[in-house]
Amino acid sequence: MVREALWIPSMNHFSNLYEEIAEAVPGEPPSFEQLIKLVRDLADDPEQPVTGFTDFEEFFAWFDTLTGYDQLDQDEDVLPHKLLLEVVYDALLAEQ
Numbered sequence: 001m002v003r004e005a006l007w008i009p010s011m012n013h014f015s016n017l018y019e020e021i022a023e024a025v026p027g028e029p030p031s032f033e034q035l036i037k038l039v040r041d042l043a044d045d046p047e048q049p050v051t052g053f054t055d056f057e058e059f060f061a062w063f064d065t066l067t068g069y070d071q072l073d074q075d076e077d078v079l080p081h082k083l084l085l086e087v088v089y090d091a092l093l094a095e096q
Helices: 011-022 032-042 056-066 068-073 079-095
Strands: none
Touching (some): 032 056, 056 068, 056 079
């Protein structure tokens, strides 16, 4: 019996995908590396920052709530960056 190897995307794959999506996002979104760092800095466990979330929507609600005051102070909304955050979430999930 031959087992097929599972393809696990690399950080480079996610970074490239992020950059493609970022081109369509209004304004100047943070870089892939900046958003990864922000999520790690906000997480209880920086080594496994997406552990404990059942899915992306739960993660997004956490991120939106945690950065809510910053969004108000800077008159910004995280919603236009939701797809970028999903790429970051998937990248961090694949890393675990």
